[in-house]
Amino acid sequence: MEQPCCVTPVAEGLLPAAADELAGCFGALSDPIRLRLLSLLISESEVCSCNLEAPLERSQSTISHHTKVLAEAGLIEGVRRGRWIWWRVTPARLEWVRQLLALG
Amino acid sequence: MEQPCCVTPVAEGLLPAAADELAGCFGALSDPIRLRLLSLLISESEVCSCNLEAPLERSQSTISHHTKVLAEAGLIEGVRRGRWIWWRVTPARLEWVRQLLALG
DNA sequence: CAATGAGATCGATGAATGTCAATATGAATG
DNA sequence: CATTCATATTGACATTCATCGATCTCATTG
Numbered sequence: 609m610e611q612p613c614c615v616t617p618v619a620e621g622l623l624p625a626a627a628d629e630l631a632g633c634f635g636a637l638s639d640p641i642r643l644r645l646l647s648l649l650i651s652e653s654e655v656c657s658c659n660l661e662a663p664l665e666r667s668q669s670t671i672s673h674h675t676k677v678l679a680e681a682g683l684i685e686g687v688r689r690g691r692w693i694w695w696r697v698t699p700a701r702l703e704w705v706r707q708l709l710a711l712g
Numbered sequence: 713m714e715q716p717c718c719v720t721p722v723a724e725g726l727l728p729a730a731a732d733e734l735a736g737c738f739g740a741l742s743d744p745i746r747l748r749l750l751s752l753l754i755s756e757s758e759v760c761s762c763n764l765e766a767p768l769e770r771s772q773s774t775i776s777h778h779t780k781v782l783a784e785a786g787l788i789e790g791v792r793r794g795r796w797i798w799w800r801v802t803p804a805r806l807e808w809v810r811q812l813l814a815l816g
Numbered sequence: 817c818a819a820t821g822a823g824a825t826c827g828a829t830g831a832a833t834g835t836c837a838a839t840a841t842g843a844a845t846g
Numbered sequence: 847c848a849t850t851c852a853t854a855t856t857g858a859c860a861t862t863c864a865t866c867g868a869t870c871t872c873a874t875t876g
Contacts, residue, residue: 616763621751627744635742640731647725659720691852795822
């Protein structure tokens, strides 16, 4: 005779709406180019878009796409100074991002 | 006259290979169904696949797909007992997962 | 050993995503 | 105000992904 199956869990815990939001945040972190971009911002404090293309080996439009995704997730923010936009990790998220990049 | 642009950052920091691996881990967390699945496992300790379908409102094959993704990311592990497989959060990752689910 | 049942795999499909070239926008320059 | 240049947006394309029904696998049951 075998053990009975487990009890059906109540559908509580993380609510669907909260799960959607959290999943979106992790989605922003699920691309290697974006992780390397965050890593660069952490070590350089501030970097403008034009100087992200070379180290990340991606076109200007692709870099622009990734900065937009990260900004919409609230992970980075950009400040325009003259012709350039300087990107940095959102101060409130800096320590959190630093820890996530330190280890999976 | 305007400020000069920033200095081109050296392409160090997170290496491409490490970024790929980390991105894969976050990818496993970037789906709301998988996040809710993890949440259920945390509150119930152990749940078999058959009892995940109802609370997550997904088909058997879809649940199987998600458990596979989470297991391959090292976030959950399953133990077969008779006909059923009991899933739980990998003990070594439990605290880490708990913190991630607690807040983005 | 045939029947049952839990879970894995396969195949198909529609949606989302990463990428780039081309073009648009908008600030600085002369 | 025309030009230049940094960045954003658009359109196209290939790839990945979430999902489900159907089928396969394999342990338990009778």
